[in-house]
Amino acid sequence: MPERLRGLGVSPGRAAGRAHRMADPPALPAPVPVSDPGRELDRALRALEATATDLAARAAKTSDAEAGAILEAQSLIAGDPVLRESVEANVKSGADAAHAVDAACAHHRRALEAVGGYIAERAADLDDIRNRAVAAVLGLPVPGVPDPGYPFVLVAGDLSPADTAGLAPASVVALVTERGGPTSHTAILARARGLPAVVACRGAAGIEEGTWVSVDGGRGEVETGIGEEEAAGIRRRAAAERRRTAGVRGPGRTSDGHPVKLLLNVGSAADLRPPRGLPAVDAEGVGLFRTEFLFLDRREEPGYEEQVAAYEAVFRAAPGGHVVVRTLDAGTDKPLPFLDLPGEANPALGVRGLRVSRVRPRVLDTQLDAVAEAARASGTEPWVMAPMVTTVEEAADFARRARARGITRVGAMVEVPAAALRAARLLDELDFLSIGTNDLSQYAFAADRQHGDLADLLDPWQPALLRLVADCAAAGRAAGKPVGVCGEAAADPLLAGVLVGLGVTSLSMSAPSVAPVRESLAALSLERCRDNARLALDADGPAQARDMVIPGSAAGSCSYDEPRGG
Template structure:
């Protein structure tokens, strides 16, 4: 039996299936016997313990996972949630029941809102389970501890579970939900785990059954034959004729710098060891997560200086605070929003709190002056030339030498000529650009086929930006998950992209694929992809 989903990476995995355990049973709705203040103290203690545990997990995880897990940690300290738990205990409930009902209420509300809020329903549900487990004195549900390697199948994974996957034991990952740009997919790629996500038909796979995952094909074969396994391994060998570590280069010598996506200075050394030619995305909000007040200019300057010093003479592209939606920051309040993904995110939020943005730009300019790195600074979620002009002017005022914008909103691509008449460069965030172009929640398995950066509509927007970059003589890069897909990376180059930034674990595969194509061939592949009607057709035409 052959099942289809969306592959993460290009590897294969063969092994027996193990399922994620069921959630903890719902606490019994019975009158409490202890005093209300005692029960509330128990709840507060459990919330605090889970918060500290998640914060420590985030610190150990680093990379893509750190900010996601820190956001989970912050959920435990939400004043409205704590007030709700208190009220339910005062009404006669136990701590376990009050926590269950309060977290369930928030989870249902997020699911009902859809879009980006629904992205966090899995996260809030996981936090609630952890708090209840702490109250009961048991281990929370998570990746099962079994002997021997296995392929894990789950409805979806909470960030803390995805970050904790042991690559020595988990051969591969199948999820029923999620898409190619979901948190699960991003974390699996960053850990180098073979995954096929959005496999909605996988519910019937019996635990213990052997499966073959082929991420390059986006397929799951149930009970594969020896011939099918051999064929998959041959395809893998063909994909992995790796070129030596070195700069990103096409077959004709055209340079395509391969840059790293990182969140903290501590991740820079790993990226450099894997061949990063610089940094294409520094997610500065990870340095702010959990802070109740904005760090001072001096504090920020010290962090940035430490990072820049690790890349002398190389490009380091810093994104200013991308607050809001799934990355809330306490000192940048946006107020209640029914759909935060379409609300005060990125430049919209920092423009409302310009003092915070000014401090960050001042710290970046000062750190740049102290090191030999080639520092570029960009604003996220820029919609048009007016926002580009606002940011570039402010950045120049604060001493930033190279100021650009991120193209994540379709309107930015549609206005590419005007935007690149102002900004020094553009970096395309393909995760959000895809989500907004196709109106497809990147966490939702039922629309995973839409949330695919191979879709010709997304590629046409990339071409608009690439063409505008060529006409203006200004660079256009990609720093979304699309850059880590080796064959799609070639197509992006054919569309006019001049640099690619990704999780460092993807360097080898992308470097190898680029070396197989000339610029002329990359452009021919891009033409084929643009002529397709769907993402699946574009992918198939280019593979042929």
Template sequence: MSQARVISGVGVGRGAVVGPVARAHPVPVVSAAAPAPSDPEEAATRLTEVFSQVAASLQARADAASGTLKDVLSATALMASDPALGSQAVERVRGGTDPALAVWQVAGEFIEMFTAVGGYMAERATDLASVRDRVVAALMGLPEPGVPALERPSVVVAEDLSPADTAVLDLDNVLGIVIEKGGPTSHTAIIAGQLGLPCVVRAGEASALVDGDVVAVDAAHGTVTVDPDDAVVAAVVARREALAALGEDTGDGATADGHGVQLLANIGTAADAERLTDAAVQGVGLFRTEVLFLDAQTAPAQDEQAANYGRALAALGGRKVVIRTLDAGADKPLAFVTQPGEENPALGVRGYRLVRTAPELLTTQLAAIAQAQASTGGRPWVMAPMIATVGEAADFAAAAREAGLDTVGVMIEVPAIALRARDVLAVVDFVSIGTNDLAQYTMATDRLRGELVDLLDMWQPAILDLVAGTAEVGAEVGKPVGVCGESAADPIMALVLTGMGVTSLSMSPASIPAVRFALRQHTMETCQAMAQAARSAPSAAEARAAALAHVEPHVRDVLALD
């Protein structure tokens, strides 16, 4: 029997799954040297028909969808029906340009114009590109780009997935995701982790996979096995059963000797909070409020925001809820406030820095959180993202307290503020470490560039030092230091963070049972030894290996940590 082919990448999560491949089709390539049509008038007629077909197809899918999926498809269908795009392309075809090239050229000009205008128009550029790609593919007789409609539970395989692609995924039929590019902190990886879907990124050899291939996706080991044999399938089933069994423990987070560590969930919407009503979580450590803003064409009003936050507070029934104020900019632009033309948005006006250009956003949001607090009787914690100076921390704390909010903190994402943790904790009540951005800014590495994933590794010694230093200060002054980056979802890292003195770990709800189990099996003394071993190592790989050496063998087996 020939050995099964194994594709290696970077895993996201601990799960495993077996299923058929559903290939996401790439954007077609249009040649600038495409020949003129033999019959321009006939080609123009055909082009008009294709625009109508694409618009009708998109609208039909929108009508059958709901929520975000419906909104995305409806907006794209409307763009396909826009007479300006079609008529200008048709005129070029009548003038002797190849139909696909004409669509590509005209759409490109509109996209360039929309992007230059910025704001709402820049947001529509994505919809226009989607229409362009669909029309061009139809003209060239190629499959529609993006993820096809899934008719059965499948493993989605793609070169990469944009936020728009993930927004239209039929999650009822997605077993797992395999990405040829990307990285573990990319949009797709974060969404997969949030949903508990096994995911492997940076799997370059997955380009050879085709629809119908059967694969076993093992997120814990970062592998994709093509045409798995009975032994591999049995291992996947055993893993799924073992992870499911961990969910039977619904107690609070604590080490084997009783040292408490809060286990919290990361959420993005009030609906996410309502799904946690009966979940074994101690609360929410990160409520990403920007989800409410991202699809809006104007800033949500105070009452609308208050209703949203109130739903979340009511759903959690008195459990801890940490609300992060608006974290927009960079890879999360806002139609009504993002500044066009920033050369490096990740280093620009994002997060708390929006007070420089649109201070009313923060004022309204804090008032809305206070309104939700009053209406529900909840006691939300509130924190600001992208704080870079002690002065910014103090200003935010003053504004939040003036609004009537008692427990105020900031995110530790910028190395400058981690180095001044003592001064920061003198003016706020708690801090929460966002490890994805902290890694990005410490290592001067764009978190969206998958080819630099090794530099973004949370096990990098410099990142560990910044986290440990912050946690040590928190312990000294008696104030909470949490981690809400997805690194908290790694059971080995969770033990190390606990050993450093981190007081809460917030992650996707699906990741909590494995972390709870790992904590239960190790004493605080062991966690401290793991932290010391990791920090003494000279490289990321050696840091993880040093920590792993202290993990109990049965834990390594159950969680597939080796």
């Protein structure tokens, strides 16, 4: 009998195929007495070194800049001296090589989970390092993505960067995981590849190997036990949708001509280079330049000249030269060794984003200097915004520091309810706002993004979240200033019309989402968008909001054809 499972949709689109699961991680044999601790330590450290080398090689080989950055970071974790010291301590305590590696990774995993927030979502990195290193110690094949010989839906407890970096859309048509959140590796790389994905899916562990399933990455639904004919119908409709979507080009606008800027989320200039053989994404600029990718996993702060070069490369490569720069979004939730910040009991509520400048003001000053110089060198006028702004005083101080360097368009991320509630006053000091729906959901609903049991609270269709977006948009309309959305809610073709109806002026997303969002908006008048927005705001929950809106604006499905009988 068909069964419908619910999770968190993190990459929109529909797909159907047979379900296949990731191979089980290597099981530990019974502990063995250690007669030669030196030999055991050598085996364990060699396994970690081989794992780090392999991950670095994968990072160098992938053409996906974001996947490469994640793999490189994971390689650094595998080679971290602290992890090696933990392995050595376990061997000295009598553990054999396999158990020493397993215990060390488990210890560090618990430490990440205790931090919470973004850092807790990196716990899967340790699982993957553990599985690869233990397999190396035991002489077993490295666990990885199955290859049944035909396109399929990949089901897993969670996916590591090494797993997702090698995914080929011709083979894997959708992702379903039991764990994960909106900023997990699975979510990030699924969006980058345009793969429908549902994470934190209750019941995913019970999906039988080889059964036919459909995945709706917009609704966050997985239906198991469907028939082969139904699956074929889903694939045909999705393929037709892809063809129709690909034919819509040009600036974003509704059917009656209301303009909506469609922008890209990027981490470096490499993200603006199209994959080999594919045309460049028809976007109108960069709506979120995540500068922290230049800083993450660095033991020393990148120098002024290095920052200038990195920013200038993005400014020159961006469509139309339009770039919205987000200053360093890091802190105790995304620790950087060179910041040397003390640990915190609750990093998500601590020194992060703009708050870092309270204790390390020079870091922000150097970054603003570099942005200003890169703008002069490239002849562009970037917009610059600060993350985690909560008060009018913070906004005014940031604006003063940026404008003192000749930066003319200054804004803020709206990621906490306090900022949304004071949007009108923030815009007295600023030129624009950009709403980060991922963090705004977390803080508005007091729900950790890593907590799978709370995935429904993080749904971007939550009416309370949409109300905060509406309030920000109303403030922007009254001030005559733009208000955009750069959280992944912007990438949902169905939700895009609702956001426009709420008054949002731009949507920023990963590259594969631009065409489906453009096509969806082109099918809706501005008045219809406003009607849909009112319906979504009046709903009791996200499921009802979707059900009320979707009948008049269904668009943006995607899937892949699969041989019958596969």
